[in-house]
Amino acid sequence: MSRALSTPQRDAAQAIGWYPGHMAAAMRRLADDMRVIDAVLEIADARVPLTGTNPALARVAGSRPHLLVLSRAQLADQALTKAWLAFYAARHVQAVAVDAKSGAGVAHLRAALQTLTGDGKPARAIVLGIPNAGKSTAINALAGRNVARTEDRAGVTRARQWFRVGSLEIMDTAGVLPPKIDDAEHQWKLALVGALPRARFDPEDVVARFCRWYAQTHDEGATKRAVPDLATFTQSRGFMRRGTIPDVHNAAWAYLRDWGDGKLGPMTLESPAALEATS
Ligand SMILES: Nc1nc2c(ncn2[C@@H]2O[C@H](COP(=O)(O)OP(=O)(O)O)[C@@H](O)[C@H]2O)c(=O)[nH]1
Ligand SMILES: [Mg+2]
Structure with a gap:
């Protein structure tokens, strides 16, 4: 297990002040889409549980039932993933770790999602996260087959799309980064x-x-x-x-x-x- 990180140094000179137009548009659309959404699946790469989340996405999700999915668990440090899950549990944030490639944790994810939306009840869920977090792959893992397009490159999913998974309809979305990454x-x-x-x-x-x-x-x-x-x-x-x-x-x-x-x-x-x- 690695030692705790030092406080990140702010480095304003290196600020990425860009925010692609399609991301600004996606963010606006999300606020609109949320009106029909019952539950939120937020996907974050387990290797960066902190940097890999976008607070603006959590804000747009509002008070809806929320499940945090730490993806690529097999590529992450197991002890630290356990520590992060304990951290979230202590803060009453529902979180699961999955690895969609090996299938580890997917049954657990499915069960947690059912609890979130009410067993067998029809509901609409949305998958949120930054680009390349594993959003489409998580939907495929839940569906048990490849329905959503995935690629190891940021920005593949541009348009939002609905997928049926059991009693749920799940919306896949384009990844959205924080508007300013100035660190x-x-x-x-x-x-x-x-x-x-x-x-x-x-x-x-x-x-x-x-x-x-x-x-x-x-x-x-x-x-x-x-x-x-x-x-x-x-x-x-x-x-x-x-x-x-x-x-x-x-x-x-x-x-x-x-x-x-x-x-x-x-x-x-x-x-x-x-x-x-x-x-
Ligand atoms: N090993 C592993 N690879 C993953 C996992 N989730 C996603 N990937 C890979 O990461 C890449 C991006 O995934 P994708 O679902 O398209 O990301 P999205 O942009 O958030 O929809 C793909 O090559 C996936 O195969 C995971 O849990 N484990
Ligand atoms: Mg995608």
Whole structure:
């Protein structure tokens, strides 16, 4: 288990002040859609339970029954996922951890959703989350077959769509990021979990920040074993241009892919301990 994170450093100079028009539009539509919604499934990547949620989405959900789904549980640090679930339970937030790829936790998710909406009663639920959180995959896991389109890239689901799952109708939605991501700590984590479009960050910078975080939160032995720095990775994977020049840029993209696929080991980038200390 990793040590608690330090307080994120604000880095206004690096602020991402962008907010794509389709996200602003999606947010407006959501407020409208909510009028017919009985229950909310909020999906967040278990590797970033904090950075991976958008407070604006929780606000638009209002007081409707709400279930938080921590996705990609198999790629996250198990001990930290347990700690996060305990954290939410203590705050009366209903949360479950699932891994849609292996199917782990899906039965639990289905049961929790039934409790939320009333067993067997027809109801309308909505799936909310930031881009690439695993929203469409969660719907597919609940349906038991591929009904919603998924892709390992931010921004695939643009239009909202309804799916029937047992007695429920579930709306899939486009991921919405917070309008302003003005914190360097948030940016590299969102880039790492695939929530930001590729054109919006520098992969070398993201890898460097990740390596720095890892070294700060783990002992030296663990760092040497599990997490190569970008120069080492570039060399060991043979990323070269014209045979002799290290191709650090393409190596950085490969590093991010490996990280996303869990090849660097299960990992959670934030711990509830840091929050508990302040609340
Ligand atoms: N291993 C694993 N991969 C997942 C899980 N959920 C989603 N993914 C993968 O993450 C990518 C994005 O998922 P998707 O459902 O399209 O995200 P959305 O943008 O929130 O709808 C896809 O390649 C999925 O296969 C999960 O629980 N475990
Ligand atoms: Mg989707």
